[in-house]
Amino acid sequence: MEKKITVLPGDGIGPEVVTAAVEVLQAVAKKYEHSFHFAYATIGGAAIDQHNDPLPTETIELCEESDAILLGAVGGPKWDNNPSDLRPEKGLLRIRKHFDLFSNLRPVQAIPSMLKSSPLKEEIVQDVDLLIVRELTGGLYFGDRNRTDDEAFDSLTYTRPEIERIVDNAFTLARLRRKKLTSVDKANVLDTSRLWREIVEEKKAQYPDVSVEHSLVDSTAMKLITAPADYDVIVTENMFGDILSDEASVITGSLGVLPSASMRSDNFGLYEPVHGSAPEIAGKGIANPAATILSAAMLLQYSFGMSEEAKAIEKAVSNVFEKGYFTGDMAHKGVQALSTNEWTERVLAEIDPAYEKDESMTFI
């Protein structure tokens, strides 16, 4: 049966990395005899320019008719001074809320061949395999806010059901992994964190096989780069998860390799790299497409239940690193940096040596 994927390239390097990921999905479809239909729509700055709205109705409608969403990135200096409702980032927040994508999964895995790109010592990063489960539709991002000329406020609110569902989700995921859950909060200061911590304590009786620790976000930020291999699943609120996941990119040496899946309670999801639109390298053809390609693998795994196909993409990416091919953000001393296009060609060749590139697809 045909699967429909809505593709939202967005801004900056978004279109470049999404083009690469779509081509990888096409190669997978051909090799495994699936039919994927790609429908394109605007979000973010591109949508503001065309529709004066960072999330136009036609984009929502297209996503509603599809089985999954693949997104590049939004934002850029062109729109930085827009009023808050007309900022590209608002489109992203609205699509997450509209589809109730409350669970943002951000895996961080250190593939051995990546490790030369990390500024951290090899013995610190070599066994890292962790998953950040970030609450995505509550907290500071969605609380009451206001600003006048001289004052502004943003408020941080969480309800019991909002915390319960993300905590349950994280426990369930920990069960499928190494059964260790770290709940990250700021319970020494924030009431929302105290409620969060109480709920984790209540829930742990339902998951007796999972070990639980609580950790304050400030010291977690330190431990995440001094002892990252100690973590299995980290569950945390929206903003802490945003910050910790970018920090975790130091482990792999680049933001350009970290994928994410934003899920609701069924299998529907939005898949996007953790990184942003990287405006300073946009249009140069040098962006690392690995994070978006790996996000496409998560799409196959979580929304389509295609584990073998997802693993084939992950293996292809890892083989390309293993063979010493990197884009500029990861190319260490003595290694020639490949373009987005050249690097993607190598992934395609790993997936299917017989694959012929669709020449109608352009790498920007």
Ligand SMILES: NC(=O)c1ccc[n+]([C@@H]2O[C@H](COP(=O)([O-])OP(=O)(O)OC[C@H]3O[C@@H](n4cnc5c(N)ncnc54)[C@H](O)[C@@H]3O)[C@@H](O)[C@H]2O)c1
């Ligand atoms: N999900 C999203 O759409 C998303 C996420 C984060 C930031 N943003 C937006 O992106 C814009 C730029 O933000 P920023 O600069 O703080 O963060 P960024 O993630 O765009 O870039 C941070 C650094 O990482 C580099 N980088 C990021 N992705 C890369 C890739 N694939 N290949 C090579 N290098 C890469 C950039 O060049 C830059 O040096 C802002 O408007 C921000 O709001 C969007």
Ligand SMILES: CC(C)[C@H](C(=O)O)[C@@H](O)C(=O)O
């Ligand atoms: C662009 C921004 C709204 C977004 C976030 O903070 O969630 C981004 O940083 C991310 O990590 O996806």
Ligand SMILES: [Mg+2]
């Ligand atoms: Mg972020």
